[in-house]
Amino acid sequence: MSKYSIDQFIQKSKQVDKGQGLFELETERILEINLDGEIWAKMGSMISYDGKIKFEREGILEHGLGRLVKKAFTGEGSQLMRATGNGKLYVADQGKKITILDLQGESIYINGNDLLAFEKGLEWDIKLMRKIAGMMAGGLFNVRLEGQGMVAFTSHYEPLTLMVHPGRPVFTDPNATVAWSGNLQPEFVTDIQLKTFFGRGSGESIQMKFSGSGFVVVQPYEEVVYAQGTQS
Structure with a gap:
């Protein structure tokens, strides 16, 4: 039905409490945060809210000089805002699909964007x-999260999780790589033989190689993020 x-439209599209807790998927592409305290969210991701909520940009030295130096290399993709108060906060990012994870002491790396x-x-x-500055435009940095709590990340369309086993490394396109388990340390490798098919603007294929035991999440989309500066 188009x-x-x-009244029919309101019934079909109106907000409904699902009772899922702090983070709740209102739709596949809109995250509802039932705020009672404080959370961190991507700068510019707020699309609506009700209640008494205060938004603050992440302070320059709020998380120490070390992170400030790193952020100088990462551009705007890692900018965070703090939301404090009580109410319902709705966040989204360019219509991308949202996945919620409830970490139970585990760690995970998520692409900063x-x-x-x-x-x-x-x-x-x-x-x-x-x-790898100059070799690729996206995936320049990532964020490692660990502990007890909820985290939401986005992907273009449905994400696919690939298991990594000892002796059987998994190779991914950096621009399609969304997240990976916290115990994995990927390395970048090149394959000149594949430059005819990949390696946009680089002359050769840049791949991420995951070895060991864990998982890596990819999306069916090459997301090119233009970041400022070079890598360290």
């Missing part, structure tokens, strides 16, 4: 990739 009366929101109590840090 035509609705106003795909991190949407996370609970205050989680430990987090920005991790820069190896020196």
